[in-house]
Amino acid sequence: MARKNRVALYGRLGLILMAFALIGGVVAEPLLRPLWSSRLTLAER
Template sequence: MTRKDRVALYGRIGLVLASFAIIGGVVAAPLLRPLWSPGLAVAQR
């Protein structure tokens, strides 16, 4: 396997992993939003 083929293979694997991470983030964001920012109540007089 030449260096060029190895770089192409690693590039493809990197793109696949990045796309899974982006899709997972888009799917998980609405589910995790209540955990990140709990509702705060501000009392005014």
């Protein structure tokens, strides 16, 4: 496989993986938000 073809293939695979990661993050964010939010609230004076 020529170097140019290999770089194009790896670039395509990278873009596909980034798309899946982005979609997974958008889908998982509402589910994980309760775990990230703090249980404590700061009282204003």
